[in-house]
Amino acid sequence: MDFAFSGDQQLLKNAARAFLDERCTSAVVRGLWDDPRGESEAMWKDMAQLGWLGLSLPEAYGGSGLGMVETAILLDEMGRAAYPGPYLPTVLAAHAVDSAGTTEQKNRWLPAIATGGARATTAFVDADLAWDPQSTATRAEKVGAGWRLSGAKQFVAWAHVADVLLVPARTPDGVTLFLVEPAAAGLTMKPVTAIDMGTRWAALTLDGVTVGADAILGAPGNGERLVWELLRRAAVAAAAEMLGAARRCLDMSVGYAKVREQFGQPIGSFQAIRHKCAEMLLSVENSHAAVYYAAWALDAKAEDAALAASVAKSYVSEAARHVCGEAIQVHGGIGFTWEYDLHLYMKRAKALEPMYGDADWHREQILRLVPA
Amino acid sequence: MDLRYSPDDLAFRDATRRWFEANVPTTELKTLGERREWHRTLFDGGFVGMGWPREYGGQDARALRQAIVADEMARVNAPPTINGLGIGIVGPTIIHHGTEAQKQRYLKKILAADELWCQLYSEPNAGSDLASLRTRAEDKGDHFEVNGQKIWTSYGAISDWGLLLARTDTSVAKHRGISCFLINIHQPGVDVRPLKQVTGNQEFCEVFMTGARVEKSDLVGRLGQGWEIAQTTLSYERGGNSLARVTRYTSAFHELVKATRALRRAGRPLIDDPLVRAKLGRIYAELEVQRYAALRVLSALDKGEGPGAASSITKLSYSEFEKRYFELALEILGPYGQVTAGLPEQLSTRVSASSGHGETWAYAYLWSRAGTIYSGSSEIQKNVIGERVLGLPKETRADRVK
Secondary structure: OEOOOOHHHHHHHHHHHHHHHHHOOHHHHHHHHOOOOOOOHHHHHHHHHOOOOOOOOOHHHOOOOOOHHHHHHHHHHHHHHOOOOOHHHHHHHHHHHHHHOOHHHHHHHHHHHHOOOOOEEEOOOOOOOOOOHHHOOOEEEEEOOEEEEEEEEEEEEOHHHOOEEEEEEEEOOEEEEEEEOOOOOOEEEEEEOOOOOOOOEEEEEEEEEEEOHHHEOOOOOOHHHHHHHHHHHHHHHHHHHHHHHHHHHHHHHHHHHHHOEEOOEEHHHOHHHHHHHHHHHHHHHHHHHHHHHHHHHHHOOOOOHHHHHHHHHHHHHHHHHHHHHHHHHHHHHHHHOOOOOHHHHHHHHHHHOOOOOOHHHHHHHHHHHOOO | OEOOOOHHHHHHHHHHHHHHHHHOOOOOOOOHHHHHHHHHHHHHHOOOOOOOOHHHOOOOOOHHHHHHHHHHHHHOOOOOOOOHHHHHHHHHHHHHHOOHHHHHHHHHHHHOOOOOEEEEOOEOOEOOOHHHOOOEEEEOOOEEEEEEEEEEEEOHHHOOEEEEEEEOOOOOOHHHHEEEEEEEOOOOOEEEEEEOOOOOOOOEEEEEEEEEEEEHHHEEOOOOOHHHHHHHHHHHOOOOOHHHHHHHHHHHHHHHHHHHHHOEEOOEEHHHOHHHHHHHHHHHHHHHHHHHHHHHHHHHHHOOOOOHHHHHHHHHHHHHHHHHHHHHHHHHHHHHHHOOOOOOOOOOOOOOOOOOOOOOHHHHHHHHHHHOOOOOOHHHHHHHHHHHHOOOOOOOOOOOOO
């Protein structure tokens, strides 16, 4: 029994930290916030070179065959850097193709994703923002050999750069996942501007989008099981990124409390500040335990994997928001300025908080999963 | 990272589980004699002082093996060993700092619970600021004479011996003038009075020492080394039992869910109320996070990495959680949660607080207030975390020599 990272996992973490420290500085992040596309093609190619994009894909498709723990390590570091780009939605969609796709679908998308040639995303929620797949309102009707999709999807991350979108829709066989390409007729995207400019969302309208029979991921009617599986991975992935953002805010707060002087002494010597920092550390360390336990449980196919994913997302959603907010309080006025970097990380954590199920939604899942 | 137990550890866990299922007492242990007998059964089973070195009657057992035993005990709600402080704190202190004669004289009797021990540290005016303690031990040539008052002495009423901190030098800085002793409780100069707590129970005592005698040979370590020794004994109290504690919380959670199925409000079972569900879900998530964190600490301990100051994070985390947990439980149960006797059968529960004591929600709720005070209050833990884990500057203190 060993909770610590293995040697290889630690090397991956160190490499990720070094790469992002150099290539994804806050100046770069701010530049991309102002960029219409919002992400860097060069950084994406370099991440492919480093093996990050195929990290958890099979070697046969150009991947490294690693697991959720390694993916979480990268996302943790990306949260720390407030990395702007479609890494999370791309690896999530790639996992779906790997897990349920036909050989043709895998050949078409997985090597392209692993080499940085394609990006992907998932369009889980309809207008009512319900994450459980039973609530899917978008419909797919059989038309000839293919299907026609109608509906609206909300808060689709990085849709404007995606080469393929995973769209759950209701068919007579039940909820089914469709691979939809952005050029499809009848598909329109409207960008949504929100507080974290390093996370780009879009609202999708599917107005009779026609796709072939080969657009179905796997088999018709298997969408509910697949969406649940994806949501668990997404929950852990988002929690990992929130953890990184929270730890960055903690580190900045502790650093600041050591040097900022008021009343003739560093503010970190006051219990009002020191105790706040201690509480922030407690939340961050508990979040670390939650994220990596859940990631390990998914990799190990542990009995409590689904439960652990919901525990991680519900706990870290609130913990990260709390830590990032307290960081602003520790900094005082400077922490409230646009110029100071704190808000980059605080906004990243906030953006992920409602995604893939918020804390309350996951608490309900927990209660359904608790062994009675 | 791999959180599975090894085949050897799994086999040990299964054997341990079988042993406890076969041997756990089926009726409540009421008398001291019954509790001592259970302790000896545990001792003969090889479950007492497992972490102690072999040469002193232990097994040099890894942290994981100790945690497995504690966890299996919690699972069947087994009564604890009777000499917890002797085995957890006094024994290790004597092993680390004691003389050969002290080891020979005391250790075996601690393991077998032939002699029960308490810790004589806190005083009415020395709580968080323990180093300001005033109990004096004066060198009388052939012995030390002790005068002073101790408080919050767990198990004082059943103890035979005490691990004592007393001031031996008033002319030096307060941390340096304290020494550590072993004192016999059964003597005319020692008066032990039970202290009734908010729970209504009397786990704690006040101990008055008036001209009490300590043999010269019962000084532990050097004169003036008491504070340093106390720092190491305090750290034995943190981190090791966290898995078993979570198992107790989990058992209580299942009792809570059972109660919300039995209780009805507005024509439906309480468990169908979305507000109640949100609270239950929050508790269970936090409880699981405590478990994951416990596994993380345990994995470090098992590799021989001492948790050091980071054990303050564990203590702060579980004790603050425990308060939130039982507050939410009592919110859900309403006035039923406060009932101390005669609770309807379907609501009654074998809830034990982290201490392993008590059988009611009311007791667990009241006891949870103790956790953030004993063994260093939450405020002290946050100071330790701030200074020694995060490296924040120390505060200016009026009693600190500049």
